[in-house]
Amino acid sequence: GDVAVLVPAAGAGVRLGPGRPKALRLLGGEPLLVHAVRRLAAAPSVHTIVVAAPAAEVEAVRDLLAPVAPVTVVPGGAERQASVAAALAAVPAGPQIVLVHDAARALTPPDLVESVAAAVRAGHDAVIPVLPVVDTIKEVGADEVVLGTVDRSALRAVQTPQGFRRAVLTAAHAAAGDPLTDDAGLVEKQGVPVSCVPGSEHALKVTRPFDLALAEHLLATGA
Template sequence: MTAHFQQRGDVAVLVPAAGAGLRLGPGAPKALRPLGGVPLLVHAVRRLAAASSVAVIVVAAPPADVDDVRDLLIPATAGLPLIVVPGGAHRQASVAAALTAVPAGPQIVLVHDAARALTPPDLVDSVAAAVRAGADAVIPVLPVVDTIKSVDADETVLATVDRSTLRAVQTPQGFRRDVLVAAHADAVDPHTDDAGLVEKIGVPVLCVPGSERALKITRPFDLVIAEHLLATEPATRTLPS
């Protein structure tokens, strides 16, 4: 499939969206669960398309739903090039499939969770800007505000962890394209996130401020929070329909 670029953006965004999302309970794949009557994936893609840095979006969908997902997302991209490929058996395989489908051109690649459906476009642009400024790998983070304990196998507390050195990681995670390609070529652990893969090949990862709105919608209670955030989203934000 050939993608033709509009004269905007220099970033490809990969969205692995083939997972079942069992923690949300039985039903459709997690990325296709509704939030305010609209699938999470559509919310996520709308916000990616509204980011000025984005040139193309590549979605890894459930293999049986590729055509339906493409039809679902085309109105959400505002004319931005969209590629939909079959996802893999686990997240890493889906990211690798999407990465292979990125056309020649973009040398900055972001990887974004569809479950972070309300991520602001400004955060997408912020991560891309940090890579553009010279970072090999960038992750958006938030400070850890809860007290954290390390425990043993019997749930007995071993120590209180110094949370000042801890960060909660969000997406999109951003990379130089060649760095992400190298990390996936070297990958052996399907459960490691993309920044973790990059760490394993010795590439430093830079942290930038994240957003409270970029919460990951994993459990039914997360949907309740997301519904409230959606209802209070700034009216001035223009998103594709």
Template sequence: MTARPDLRGDVAVLVPAAGLGVRLGPGGPKALRLLSGEPLLVHAVRRVAAAGVGCVVVAAPPSEVEAVRELLSGVATATVVAGGATRQHSVSAALAAVPANFEIILVHDAARALTPPSLIVEVAEAVRGGHDAVIPVLPVVDTIKEVSASGAVVGTVDRSVLRAVQTPQGFRRRVLAAAHAAAVDEHTDDAGMVEKLGITVHCVPGDEAAMKITRPVDLVIAEALLARTLAS
């Protein structure tokens, strides 16, 4: 993981990490679950720091703010704030803590713990290059069916026009702030909020390593990916 100090002047990364992660099974907050002996959040922030960004703000579970601050003290310089009841609230709280001089804001899931620093750099540079909003995406490989409430297949969706979205998602600061200010309903995707403002969201190629760790089996896959990376 190679640092990119040229990003430091204008890029801040928000890491919402207050969710419980119930689909991952019993245990503490999702971001603090262990992967190869370290919390997912540590893996994620370490890779964010290696990308050379200038500011990292983590929205932690309110009861764990001091613990997370201590946990990250040896990993990266990060501001830790109390997250909210939803991801959207956590992102808003983290954005409020970013100094005014940072004009490019990335929002990154702690659950995407193995995201390569190169992808973080690519998203930031796409925003700097003129796009108001940028998301990394992967082609959808499975056949997708539209199904009714009764369980009957309604139709087959053309997967050639579908993409699976990853993080970090990158934005001009004013665009992300406007999207959060205008939001009425809860959203789990910041780019979706920006779309509602009528702003074009640009796509860049994602990375298989940026998988989201959501289920117990994802931890097994992530362990294998991490072991392969360390062995190479």
């Protein structure tokens, strides 16, 4: 494998409701992070995994993941972008492809990891998995009055893993300003083209309780 994967897992999970940090919340009796790391480790391209854990849970996460896969665990930051930067700083010399993958996308198939890595290997500097947007999207003003309807055909919903040539991701994080919600956004600001590959519905991000219920169903039916 020529790929390092950074796994931001340091978020609180406010939208999921009260409880443990989201990456440690249970899905089918195991933490979301365990599901995510197991599927990453099953992708043949993956050589190195670095997890950014909640600062208070670094030792617990090391113990949790030791039987799952060889991983490095570092403390994350206050924003996702800081957690990714902390994990990136811990990648050893070697891998020239770096993927960034949300722990919250716990059921992401190894095939999607491979397809993103393959697109970077084929020469794309930055690659994101995307799905078409299914709902009609409207822009709304502060008073909740519709300003207009956006052309849906030009929109994509963006998932992880996002893949990068290592030097591209490192430069983008070195130049980063205000926190963004994904890494491709930083790369875009550098003027680097970002390419899309087909995403997977199984790569849904567990964000709200409904998502966790859906993930439970998917897991129970073979995901």
